[in-house]
Amino acid sequence: MIRVGIPRALLYYQYYPMWKTFFEGLGAEVVVSPPTTQALLASGSSRVVADTCLPAKVFCGHVLALVDKCDYIFIPAIRSVKRKIYNCSKFLGLPDMTKAVIPESPTILDIDIDINKGKRELYQAIYKLGRRFTWNPFKVRKAATAAWQAHLEYEELMINEGLTPPQAIARLSEAETPSLAPAKASIALIGHPYLLYDEHINHRLTHRLEQAQYKVLTPEMLSAEQLELAITRLTGGAYWTYEEEVVGAGGHYLEGGVEGVIGVVAFGCGPDSLMMDMVQRQAIRLGTTPFMSLTLEEHTAEAGVVTRLEAFLDMIQRRKRRQAEVCA
Numbered sequence: 275m276i277r278v279g280i281p282r283a284l285l286y287y288q289y290y291p292m293w294k295t296f297f298e299g300l301g302a303e304v305v306v307s308p309p310t311t312q313a314l315l316a317s318g319s320s321r322v323v324a325d326t327c328l329p330a331k332v333f334c335g336h337v338l339a340l341v342d343k344c345d346y347i348f349i350p351a352i353r354s355v356k357r358k359i360y361n362c363s364k365f366l367g368l369p370d371m372t373k374a375v376i377p378e379s380p381t382i383l384d385i386d387i388d389i390n391k392g393k394r395e396l397y398q399a400i401y402k403l404g405r406r407f408t409w410n411p412f413k414v415r416k417a418a419t420a421a422w423q424a425h426l427e428y429e430e431l432m433i434n435e436g437l438t439p440p441q442a443i444a445r446l447s448e449a450e451t452p453s454l455a456p457a458k459a460s461i462a463l464i465g466h467p468y469l470l471y472d473e474h475i476n477h478r479l480t481h482r483l484e485q486a487q488y489k490v491l492t493p494e495m496l497s498a499e500q501l502e503l504a505i506t507r508l509t510g511g512a513y514w515t516y517e518e519e520v521v522g523a524g525g526h527y528l529e530g531g532v533e534g535v536i537g538v539v540a541f542g543c544g545p546d547s548l549m550m551d552m553v554q555r556q557a558i559r560l561g562t563t564p565f566m567s568l569t570l571e572e573h574t575a576e577a578g579v580v581t582r583l584e585a586f587l588d589m590i591q592r593r594k595r596r597q598a599e600v601c602a
């Protein structure tokens with residue numbers, strides 16, 4: 275059986291159930307790289323220049339972890355999935371960058387996705403990818419339809435049941451999701467999914483908040499309409515793919531319903547520096563919900579993240595007590 279490797283990084287958190295269903299529908303076995311470790315991150319960092327953003331370094335580490343474990347690695351070049359809204363340039367050049375810095379990589383299955391070129395181009399790209407596995411166009415079509423269904427089911431689990439992507443992936447694979455102690459209040463985490471859900475690079479941020487009995491809300495739990503509405507109110511419309519998830523979700527959560535908002539940023543990320551600044555300005559403008567920005571990089575110390583998180587949660591508790599006293 276042909277084995278297709280999927281790196282557990284970057285777009286994995288958005289599209290894994292869809293990609294897995296597609297390749298399995300074509301008769302392939304899907305192999306995922308293991309969760310990020312310090313050694314994996316160090317191996318990825320050693321292949322790229324120092325000022326590359328942290329998630330791209332992590333991605334290279336995951337590709338290296340798949341060398342010798344699969345026949346192909348799936349690395350799409352996703353330019354745009356919504357009309358006139360574009361991905362960061364790193365995503366566009368991901369297959370080429372990987373070929374250049376990891377020459378020992380198994381053959382890369384790359385596919386160009388740009389919705390602005392029309393649906394016909396998209397379908398052709400999917401058939402071209404499917405032809406690596408079968409010459410039967412009906413089989414490719416069936417696999418693509420099943421993949422889209424899996425994606426919708428995945429999104430529904432996050433929006434309707436408030437699951438994070440790792441929890442939704444576990445649910446879809448019928449693994450048990452741990453039950454949590456009842457939450458005291460909610461904290462919103464905003465940022466790219468590959469920062470929010472990679473427990474190694476964010477030093478188990480979600481886990482720490484849940485341990486402190488906070489319900490964690492993230493951008494994936496909001497519907498497309500909620501995100502669009504929030505971004506339109508804040509900036510008039512999105513240009514970057516992740517603007518809705520970062521600025522839109524930030525704007526939405528800052529307007530109420532949570533005790534605090536934490537923005538997670540990757541060091542070396544151009545789009546993030548602009549987007550998180552907009553959220554920060556909105557937090558100051560509204561003055562209702564505490565906001566903290568956390569920058570993650572390769573050398574971010576766990577103790578530093580823990581200290582900042584504890585201080586933020588303490589501040590939220592003090593604020594609540596003061597409000598209760600004023601009301602009394």
Ligand code: SF4
Nearest residue numbers: 327362364540543544
């Ligand atoms: S959006 Fe930022 S963090 Fe993500 S790949 Fe691009 S530069 Fe890196």
